[in-house]
Amino acid sequence: MTTPAPGTPSWTRPLGATGTTLTAVCVGGSPLGSVPRLFGREVSADEGVATARAVLESPIRCLDTSNGYSDGESERRIGAAIAQVGGLPEDFVVMTKVDPRGEDYSGDRVRASVEESRARLGLDRLPLVHLHDPESFDLDEIAAPGGAVDALVALRESGAIGSIGLAGGRVQEMARYLELDVFDVLLVHNRWTLLDRSARDLLDEATARGMGIVNAAVYGGGILAAPASATGSGDRPATYGYRPAPPEIFDAVAAMRRACAERGTDLRTAALQFSVRDDRFATTVVGLSRPERIAQTLAATSAQLPDDLWDELESLLPPERVWLDAPFDR
Numbered sequence: 001m002t003t004p005a006p007g008t009p010s011w012t013r014p015l016g017a018t019g020t021t022l023t024a025v026c027v028g029g030s031p032l033g034s035v036p037r038l039f040g041r042e043v044s045a046d047e048g049v050a051t052a053r054a055v056l057e058s059p060i061r062c063l064d065t066s067n068g069y070s071d072g073e074s075e076r077r078i079g080a081a082i083a084q085v086g087g088l089p090e091d092f093v094v095m096t097k098v099d100p101r102g103e104d105y106s107g108d109r110v111r112a113s114v115e116e117s118r119a120r121l122g123l124d125r126l127p128l129v130h131l132h133d134p135e136s137f138d139l140d141e142i143a144a145p146g147g148a149v150d151a152l153v154a155l156r157e158s159g160a161i162g163s164i165g166l167a168g169g170r171v172q173e174m175a176r177y178l179e180l181d182v183f184d185v186l187l188v189h190n191r192w193t194l195l196d197r198s199a200r201d202l203l204d205e206a207t208a209r210g211m212g213i214v215n216a217a218v219y220g221g222g223i224l225a226a227p228a229s230a231t232g233s234g235d236r237p238a239t240y241g242y243r244p245a246p247p248e249i250f251d252a253v254a255a256m257r258r259a260c261a262e263r264g265t266d267l268r269t270a271a272l273q274f275s276v277r278d279d280r281f282a283t284t285v286v287g288l289s290r291p292e293r294i295a296q297t298l299a300a301t302s303a304q305l306p307d308d309l310w311d312e313l314e315s316l317l318p319p320e321r322v323w324l325d326a327p328f329d330r
Contacts, residue, residue, distance in 0.1 A: 004276055005302030006059035015282040016212025018163040018184050020127060022093060024276045025301055026062035027055045027294075028216060028287035032077050033070025043289045045077060052081035054291035059298065061092050064187075064216070064285045065121075066132055067113045068099030075120035082122055094121060097132035097167055098152065105137050107151035114155060125160065130167035130187055131177075139176055153182050165214075169241075171202045171325045178205055187285075189217035190241035191324055194224060194267075194274050194313055195252055198325040207280060215275045216285035217241070223253055224271040241324045248318045259312045269300040270313060276301055 004010040004024040012021050032048040043051075055063055065074045075096065082088050098113035110131075118126060131152060134142050142148045152164045165185030168174045177183070186206040191199035192215050206213050219225040220240045240249050257267045275284040286297055 002277060003273060003302060013282045016184060017210055018212055020093060022283040023061045024283060025060050025297060026064050026283040026285045027060055028285040029063055029065030029074040029078055030069050031287045031289035033074030048077035049080045051289055051291050052078045053084055054294055056081055056085050056092060058294050062283055063094050066097035066099060067117050072120055075117055079121040088123060093127055095128035096126060097130040099132050105142060105148050107146050107148055110148045110151035114161060127162040128165055128185060129161045130165035132167050135168050135170050135173035143180055149180060149182060171198050174202055185212040187214040187216055190220055193218050193220050194256060194271050195220055195240060195249055195318055196323045198323045203280060212282050213280055214283055214285060215281045218271055218275045218284055225268040246322045248322045252316050252318045255316045256313055263306050263309050265305055269303050272300050273305060
């Protein structure tokens, strides 16, 4: 594992066999559309666009969004920022996701989702499109002939989109989708962090298949990035991975925070570096909603942390019974 920084060889990485290169950090676009229920604050349209524009002008060369984020508002604001800078820079990658409309996750819905995203972003071609959170639907229907997966494959084959990915939560369900052997990229969230290794077997499977891998939600929904005064106080965040956090999680967070402080750093920095130092991940997605957070994130990415910190943090990993998902059976 190495600590990447802009300008170093490890700052850019190939996304599996897709031919796409990403920077070690990618900005997550969910907060840009304003989701106060998850992120604790409203984000105005002007602030969202300004943040997206600041990303486009930064050493970070990747933005991750989704059709369904704030009913398309995240994509609209990113599209507005792209227009303000005169078009998407050649070295910049915007990846998005298809989402259902209510209970409709049909092939027609997938095609409509892609067209909506293209229009909002102002892009003729989308380089990477994920099937987003399919675990709430029946796999046999999603994967049926003419269904959602077939639609994505056809869009890739026609050249309308570049690569196709799988972005979801519960590892057992994601493993079933990998068995379809059609996806180029896997995006996991909340399941490979300082507090949770639910995705261990899933990552091994994706690596064996030669897929590109993206890691997201490395702060566990905020608990690894919050100040000590907020964690477990009754204010946000009292959750891990959008679920109520058990006592073992709070205990681990407190102990990890002390370990970091003793070495002159903070838990937010360690949580980010835990992911970006892992060469399996083409990029690590970090949600931002303020322009000033870009410089702070870059500083955290490249900070030099003592080697012995990682051993101690590993010893403080909570027991498997409180992870979001147990590793799937082979």
